[in-house]
Amino acid sequence: MMPASLSLVVDIGGTNTRVALAQGARVDRTTIRRFANAEYPGLSEILSTYLAAANRPVCAGVCVAVAGPIDNGVARMTNLDWSIDSDTVRAATQAKHVAILNDLQAQGHALGHIEQNSLVPLIEATERPGASQLVIGVGTGFNAAPVVDQAGYRTVAPAECGQISLPVQNEDDLRLMRFVSSNQGFACVEDALSGRGLERLFAFHAHEADQSRTLDAASIMKALATREDSVAEATGRSFVRLLGAVSGDLALGYLPFGGIFLIGGVARAFAPHYQRFGLAEAFRNKGRFAAFMQNFSVALVEDDYAALEGCARHLAATAS
Structure with missing residues (x-):
């Protein structure tokens, strides 16, 4: 039997769930397994499958990171019809200590513990040690x-920033907002800055070009790599400009002088395109505050398992 000091860490995204074992604050990456959410009715079945394959190790604690809001200890997935609570997780794992975090909270707990070679600078600035930081997830x-770190304790506040209004800075943005809201009555940031949002942006730019075309996100990224599809190019340019504008807004809201960190599959997929589509320029385009925006650095996190590390860090810091 494995030692009881083991813990189970879980990262539930909109498409996949990653599960691993951790010893203290460190994840054993050889134990990481990925599960397609569409193949399971809920988290309990995934946990049972994982633990059975791992010879049912005794886990003292479980930390679950969820891509969705948490209300009174119950997590509801934003892009998946699952509900997760401590009692259900405890029943599936027999662990005494259970923590449920928003997925961005888990990513926040990983900051400062990510290997330097997994961080790609996108916008340079001098980071202030001990200052607040911001993690932005695009997937x-x-x-x-x-x-925020204070008195040796880290606080990562939950939020649902994807549901704030899509910014409108010019006539093109206004037409995009109307195009998106025509289907659901409201255009939020996630409607443009996500995997599905990228597809919606492509449909908008195809419509603007008097074309009746759609592409899935993977096909759009392939088209961007060739630079031969004018609609895909317009889509990529809009995506990066909007990401810069929204990230800049969030920087002004939170003042993360310790740095901004982009995470998520879509954020990583755009790595070859940030510079050519002007991420830094869009980020700093804040009128009289343009010079002030030079206080904030932006880096891309290429570690796909950072949320698991954050879960382990959180458990180690809070377990009695």
């Missing part, structure tokens, strides 16, 4: 969370 959905 199946969109969200952000501020990270």
Whole structure:
């Protein structure tokens, strides 16, 4: 039997769930397994499958990171019809200590413990040690969370930033807002800055070009790599400009002088395109505050398992 000091860490995204074992504050990456959410009716079945395959290790604690809001200890997925609570997780794992975090909170707990070679600078600035930080997730959905260290304790506040209004800075943005809201009555940030949002942006730019075309996100990224599809190019340019504008807004809201960190599959997929589509320029385009925006650095996190590390860090810091 494995030692009882083991813990189970879980990262539930909109598409996949990652599960691993951790010893103290460190994840054993050889134990990481990925599960397609569409193949399971809920988290309990995934946990049972994982633990059975791992010879049912005794876990003292479980930390679950969820891509969705948490209300009174119950997590509801934004892009998946699942509900997760401590009692259900405890029944599936027999663990005494259970923590449920928003996925961006887990990413926030990982900051400062990510290997340097997994961080790609996108916008340079001098980071202030000990200052607050901001993690922004762009994947199946969109969200952000501020990270504050005080008196040796880290606080990562939950948020649902993907549901704030899509910014409108010019006539093109206004037409985009109307295009998106025509289907659901409201255009939020996640409607443009996410995997599905990228597809919606492509449909908008195809419509603007008098074309009746759609592409899935993977096909859009392939088209961007060739630079031969004018609609895909317009889509990529809009995506990066909007990401810069929204990230800049969030920077002004939270003042993360310790740095901003982009995470998520879509954020990583755009790595070859940030510079050519002007991420830094869009980020700093804040009128009289443009010079002030040079106080904030932006880096891309290429570690796909950072949320698991954050879960382990959180458990180690809070377990009695």
